[in-house]
Amino acid sequence: MKEFMTGNHAIANAVRLCRTPLIAAYPITPQTSIYEKLSDWEASGVLKGIMMRTESEHSAMASCIAASLTGVRTFTATSSQGLALMHEMLHFASGCRAPVVMANVNRLLAAPWGFWADQTDSLSQRDTGWIQFYAENGQEALDSVIQAYKIAEQVYLPAMVAIEAFFVSHFMEPIDLPDQDAVDRFLPPLDLPHRFNIDKPGYLVPVVPQELYREYKHMAFLSMDSVKEIAVKVDREYKEEFGRGYGIIEPFMFDDAEIVLVTAGSITSTARVAIKSLRDDGYKVGLLKIRLFRPFPREAACAALLGKKKVGVIDRNISIGSGGIFCQELRGALLGIAPQPLTYSYIAGIGGSDVDVETIRKVAFDVMKRTEPKEEAIWIKEDF
Amino acid sequence: MNHPLIQENKFVIPISYGSTEVIDTGKWGFQKPHTQFMTAPCQESCPAGNNIPQFLYLAQKGEYGNALLTILKENPFPGICGRVCFHPCEVSCNRDKYDESVSISALERYIFDTTSDQVPNLNPVQNVNGRGVAVVGSGPAGLSCAYFLRLLGHKVTVFEAYKEAGGIMTYVIPGYRLPKAIVKKEIDRMIALGIEIKTGAKVGRDITLDALNEYDAVFLSIGAGIESPLGIEGEAFEKVMHGLDFLKRINSGSSIPGGQDVIVVGGGNTAMDVARSSIRNGCRVTIAYRRGRAEMPAIKDEIDDTEEEGARFEFLIQPVRIKMLSDKRLAVEFQRMKLGEPDASGRPRAIPVEGTDFIMETDYLITATGENVDLVSLPTDLIKNGLVYVDNFLRTKNAKMFAGGDVVDQPRTIVTAIGAGKKAAISIDLYLKGVSPEKMFSGIRVGDKGSISFEAYTSGGRFEMNRAAQKVVTFDKLNTLYFEHTSRVKKRKLSREASLKSFQEVNLGLSAEEATTSVSRCFTCGTCNYCYNCYFFCPEGVIALDPIKGTKYVDYEHCKGCGTCAKSCPRNVVVMKEL
Numbered sequence: 001m002k003e004f005m006t007g008n009h010a011i012a013n014a015v016r017l018c019r020t021p022l023i024a025a026y027p028i029t030p031q032t033s034i035y036e037k038l039s040d041w042e043a044s045g046v047l048k049g050i051m052m053r054t055e056s057e058h059s060a061m062a063s064c065i066a067a068s069l070t071g072v073r074t075f076t077a078t079s080s081q082g083l084a085l086m087h088e089m090l091h092f093a094s095g096c097r098a099p100v101v102m103a104n105v106n107r108l109l110a111a112p113w114g115f116w117a118d119q120t121d122s123l124s125q126r127d128t129g130w131i132q133f134y135a136e137n138g139q140e141a142l143d144s145v146i147q148a149y150k151i152a153e154q155v156y157l158p159a160m161v162a163i164e165a166f167f168v169s170h171f172m173e174p175i176d177l178p179d180q181d182a183v184d185r186f187l188p189p190l191d192l193p194h195r196f197n198i199d200k201p202g203y204l205v206p207v208v209p210q211e212l213y214r215e216y217k218h219m220a221f222l223s224m225d226s227v228k229e230i231a232v233k234v235d236r237e238y239k240e241e242f243g244r245g246y247g248i249i250e251p252f253m254f255d256d257a258e259i260v261l262v263t264a265g266s267i268t269s270t271a272r273v274a275i276k277s278l279r280d281d282g283y284k285v286g287l288l289k290i291r292l293f294r295p296f297p298r299e300a301a302c303a304a305l306l307g308k309k310k311v312g313v314i315d316r317n318i319s320i321g322s323g324g325i326f327c328q329e330l331r332g333a334l335l336g337i338a339p340q341p342l343t344y345s346y347i348a349g350i351g352g353s354d355v356d357v358e359t360i361r362k363v364a365f366d367v368m369k370r371t372e373p374k375e376e377a378i379w380i381k382e383d384f
Numbered sequence: 385m386n387h388p389l390i391q392e393n394k395f396v397i398p399i400s401y402g403s404t405e406v407i408d409t410g411k412w413g414f415q416k417p418h419t420q421f422m423t424a425p426c427q428e429s430c431p432a433g434n435n436i437p438q439f440l441y442l443a444q445k446g447e448y449g450n451a452l453l454t455i456l457k458e459n460p461f462p463g464i465c466g467r468v469c470f471h472p473c474e475v476s477c478n479r480d481k482y483d484e485s486v487s488i489s490a491l492e493r494y495i496f497d498t499t500s501d502q503v504p505n506l507n508p509v510q511n512v513n514g515r516g517v518a519v520v521g522s523g524p525a526g527l528s529c530a531y532f533l534r535l536l537g538h539k540v541t542v543f544e545a546y547k548e549a550g551g552i553m554t555y556v557i558p559g560y561r562l563p564k565a566i567v568k569k570e571i572d573r574m575i576a577l578g579i580e581i582k583t584g585a586k587v588g589r590d591i592t593l594d595a596l597n598e599y600d601a602v603f604l605s606i607g608a609g610i611e612s613p614l615g616i617e618g619e620a621f622e623k624v625m626h627g628l629d630f631l632k633r634i635n636s637g638s639s640i641p642g643g644q645d646v647i648v649v650g651g652g653n654t655a656m657d658v659a660r661s662s663i664r665n666g667c668r669v670t671i672a673y674r675r676g677r678a679e680m681p682a683i684k685d686e687i688d689d690t691e692e693e694g695a696r697f698e699f700l701i702q703p704v705r706i707k708m709l710s711d712k713r714l715a716v717e718f719q720r721m722k723l724g725e726p727d728a729s730g731r732p733r734a735i736p737v738e739g740t741d742f743i744m745e746t747d748y749l750i751t752a753t754g755e756n757v758d759l760v761s762l763p764t765d766l767i768k769n770g771l772v773y774v775d776n777f778l779r780t781k782n783a784k785m786f787a788g789g790d791v792v793d794q795p796r797t798i799v800t801a802i803g804a805g806k807k808a809a810i811s812i813d814l815y816l817k818g819v820s821p822e823k824m825f826s827g828i829r830v831g832d833k834g835s836i837s838f839e840a841y842t843s844g845g846r847f848e849m850n851r852a853a854q855k856v857v858t859f860d861k862l863n864t865l866y867f868e869h870t871s872r873v874k875k876r877k878l879s880r881e882a883s884l885k886s887f888q889e890v891n892l893g894l895s896a897e898e899a900t901t902s903v904s905r906c907f908t909c910g911t912c913n914y915c916y917n918c919y920f921f922c923p924e925g926v927i928a929l930d931p932i933k934g935t936k937y938v939d940y941e942h943c944k945g946c947g948t949c950a951k952s953c954p955r956n957v958v959v960m961k962e963l
Contacts, residue, residue: 069397096397195397206400207413209947209960216398 002176007138007168010175011077011103011161012037014145017183020075020101021049024063026056029115030165031079031105057082061089061100068098069196069204073149073189076100079165080107080121087125090158094129094220095205099152099159099192101145102130106265106316107165108351116352117164119265119317123293123325129220131159131227132294134264138163138173140291143244146178150187150234155223164316165352167266178242186241224295231292248292249300253279257286259367260305260341262313264290264326267348267355271314274360285364290326298333305334311341312367314360315377316349323347323377342373348380359384400945402963413945415960417918417927419936422857422910422956426473426488428831431795431803432459432528435839436473436488437911443495443903444913452499455492456506457839459802460531460574461524463500463566464553466493467891469799470683478909481859484872487894487902494899500569508577509842511537515600515816518543520587523551524798525789526605527571528805529812530579532838536813540579541599545586547636551607553798556631556654558661559887564635588761601784601812604762604772605805608755608790614649618706619751623714627654627752634661634887641748642666647716648695649673649703650752651680656687658750659695664884669695670744674702674721674734693884702734704741706749716744757791769793777811777821778804786812803835810841831856857909857956866917866954870905873898912936912957918949 005013012034015023023042027035042051054060057078064074078086083104093100108118122132131152135141141163148159163169196204208216231248239245253275254260263271268289278285288304288311290297305311311334315324322328327345334340346363349355362384402411426436435458442451455462466489477485514537519526522544530540548554553567575581585591587606596602611626613619627650633640643666648659651673659669671690673680676699680687691697698718705717720740723732759767766772766780772787774780780787788804790796810828814821828840831854876892877883883890894902914931926939927949950958 196399200401202399202401203411204397204399206398206411207944207946208398209415209951212398 002174004172005138005175006033006170006172007135007141007163008033008105008170009037010138010142011145011163012041013175013177014142015075016041016047017178017180018073018075018146018149018187019048019184019189020073022052022064022067022072022074023047023049023076024052024054024060024067024074025076025078026054026060026082028057028079028082030107030169031077031082031103033169034077034103034105057086058089061086061093064100064102065089065093065096065098066196068093068100068192069096069194070198071192071194073153073192074098074100075102077103077105079105080109083121083125084109087128090125090128090130092205093158095216096195097156097220097223099149099156101148101152102158102160103141103145104160104162105165105169106162114351115165117167117266117316117349118351119162119164119315119325120319122160122162123317123319125160126294126325129157129224130294131155131157131224131231131292133159133161133291134293135161135163135168135291136266136268136289137168138171138175139244140246141168142175142177143238143242143246144291146183146187147231147234147238150237151227151230153190153192154230155227157220157223157227162265164266167352176244182241186238227295228292228297228299246291248297249304250289250291251304252287252289254286254288254304256284257308258284259310259312259364260286260288260308261360261364261367262288262290262311262326262330264293265316267314267316267360270355270357271360274357274364277357278361278364283364283368290330293326293329296329296333298336301330301333302337305341306337308341310367310370311343312346312363313343314346314348314355314363314380316355318347318350318377327377342370344370344374345377346380347377355380400963411945411963413943413963415945415947415962416940416943417938417945417947417949417958418961419912419958421853421912422855423831423853424909424911425476425478425831425856425858426486426909428833428835428856429472429476431472431797431800431835432465432806433803433830433835433837434459434465434473434492435837437906437908439495440486440488440491440903440906441908441911441913443491443899444906444908448495448499449502449504451495452502453504453506455495456504458806458837459799460528461553461570461798461802462492463496463570464524464562465799465802466490466496467566468557468562470797478857478859478862478907479905482864482867483869486906487872490873490875490894491899491903494894496566497893498896498899503576504573506535506573506577508534509537513817514538516541517601517603517812518596518599519603519605520596521545521551521605521607521789521791522549522581522583523605523607523789523801524553525607525791525801525805525808526551526603527574528802529603529605529788529808530805531574531577532806532809533812534574534577534579535838536809536842538813538816542579542581543585543587543591544581544583545589545606547583549581549583555635556628556657558631558634558657560660560664560883560890561657563889586761593761593763597784599784600816601786603805603808603812604766604780604785604787604791605789605801606758606762606791608757608796610756610758611751612754612756614703614751614753616704616706618708618714621706621708621714623712623747624706624749624751627658627750628755630658630750631661640665644668644747645713645745646670646748646750647672647744647746648750648752650754651675651682652752652754653682653686654755655752656682656690658752659690660693661887662750663693663695664887667748670698670746671695672698672701672703672718672744674700675723675731676700679723679731689890693880700734702736703749709745714746714749716746716749717741718744755790755796777825778808779811779815784815786815806838807836810836810838829854861956862907862909863952863954866915867907870901872905873902907955909955910957911955913955915954917952917954918958921948921952923948
């Protein structure tokens, strides 16, 4: 059954369907409607669990970690400044191997202040040991939250599903809500190992010697690496149950493409339209969407791009001093193949600025005309 | 993943269940530092259980008097061992794995020599239950046993067959290796302790076994004083001498051959002593040994010195017949040998090669092929295979009789004999108290090679409460980043000309400067020397040290268990233990 709803409400529905017994969160625009929806449901009895209204995002994450270690599924949602405030606890979640699931609504980071779409908030948490998915629309966000639980609870690492502010969080679209029975089959209620017992108080994560710390990090690294396979498997199972699957990367009009544009998140939808129009004009242009960012799907990306001549990566994010973050990661991954495609970095949509079909067509033409490598990022503005 | 703490469950997280005064829900750390004394490998391999790291630590501080006292707690003969011990300590020294081993033997000698005008403050304990013990034989085993028994408050009478006390130390080892004045000084210290030494009193001749039985306990340490015969034709000629007799004559001032040809048969320390003594009397010396150089049982330094002083070595030959020539010289017929499979001692068997006989002429032939025990005066029921048979605690079949040294089956070295004397003294003390020895000996052991600590015994088996003290610090446990590579100080010797003209001591020992350099090279494995690394590197400032009082303190309320102190400890004194 399809319902017309925002991306935020699609995520709230996913949390409800996963029967998450502990939610701890703090409101922040543009995430607040997730928080409000879950609060409503708690009040009306639709949600059977506890909704903790904490005094900060830092405390929200701390609550999720502690609850997760006592054995229950947990959820929180945040955005931008809230995620930044959580930063310390993000490391604790992955360090404690707590499979917390979080929705992050990508909003620019102050200063200057603003509420607009920008992926830099979650991308600047890329080294915290969290699994990260970037969803293209509300439907994918809902499906990704359910998948995220199934993956996180196998590898004991926390997972984040990111959607862009307003473009996904507040736009309404028809959402196919899965049956509760089907979700229960796919994601049965579970009892995580009780690694923290309130009857036997202890101090979590005490000081460890150097070599022991190294071992814990190496284990987390290996577990994270295994997500690449597990995420593909979970997505396949999901498709069998619900009829929708996304892959960890998605090629679009790709096989005979001579140049490839790479996108993540909501720009992908616009890019699909742009690519189709370019095809209509006779250009052999394809699209590669990156859905899983952590762990970075290095092998899959290399296999897809092997033999492609030129690649243009569009980033709605910026690492000041370096460039587009998806482009950095992709360039790093492509070191694994030879010959390497010429890879160009385009910074587009920063601070929620619009990336329309015409902009993407311009990017494609820019890639087409280039013959020499160019390392520095190309900023897309009105005069591009 | 191979870390022992996280092998089992890959999703385990660290958690501590301790508590502090302020926070009762747990501590920062799951491990805490502890300081502990550990056994150094030198100490473990010393048959006398000498506390080497401790006395070298004191010497590092310049406290030579205290260093001497520390040695005397475990070894009554630092002046002698510092000269003639085969020093297994230097072989097992951890520093040997880093650059070169510490000059332990030379330092022991230096400590003795430099404090020789001091009277060490040694006093027997007041023991109201002190009993009378007889010690038969005043060699290193006998005197060591007497010394430790006396320190335990027993009344000790030593019976010595010869005119002077000291056994092998007095009568066998020549003065150029061990000056008689040194031996006298060591023995005088014993007499000052109240040990009665009756010289010229041979059991069976001057004192009967029945008289010995009057004592509460008896320690038999008569040594192995009889040269084993070659068993060949011509052995009875006057110019065929036994090595032990030869050395006893030198050490008693009697005349020995001079300016003539001497063949010495044997490859042990006695053979080397005979050869070097003969060289000093102007003789031309050939050493005939039935195996190869590598198989010679003598201390390697002694072999090298003997060769340097001009002795000629003939390997893989054995005498088979001795004839007297018309000019009274000897014609010794030798047979060539070859090496075969290892025998019971682990050395390759020497096998005669038929038809290889040849003659060497000489003025004297001196045999030094091993010594046997003079069994005549001993109770026959104690004997097995030509030796007195004892158990692990040096007890014989006769409950009040104990034995040790060369008279029992053990390696024939001075330091082994000293260790046996100590062991026997404790065994006798326990026997007189009616206590069974097993548990105590286990509690006072020093490492795992059979040595024991007298200090641990007198402090009531202190080591029993601290098992770690018996564990040995291996090289990989040290943090050698704190040590600079340095070389051993080369031994200084008397000039060759001066050496060969007299029986003056050849090894000159260390100068004050050399001693300081040498002692600073000791890692003092397992012994805290207050280097302050733990104090300086502790990120929390929770460590307090007081070298004057000898205390170390960790504020566990504020220690986070990071382990930096243990990592930075060069000598494995600070270790981390899980809560």
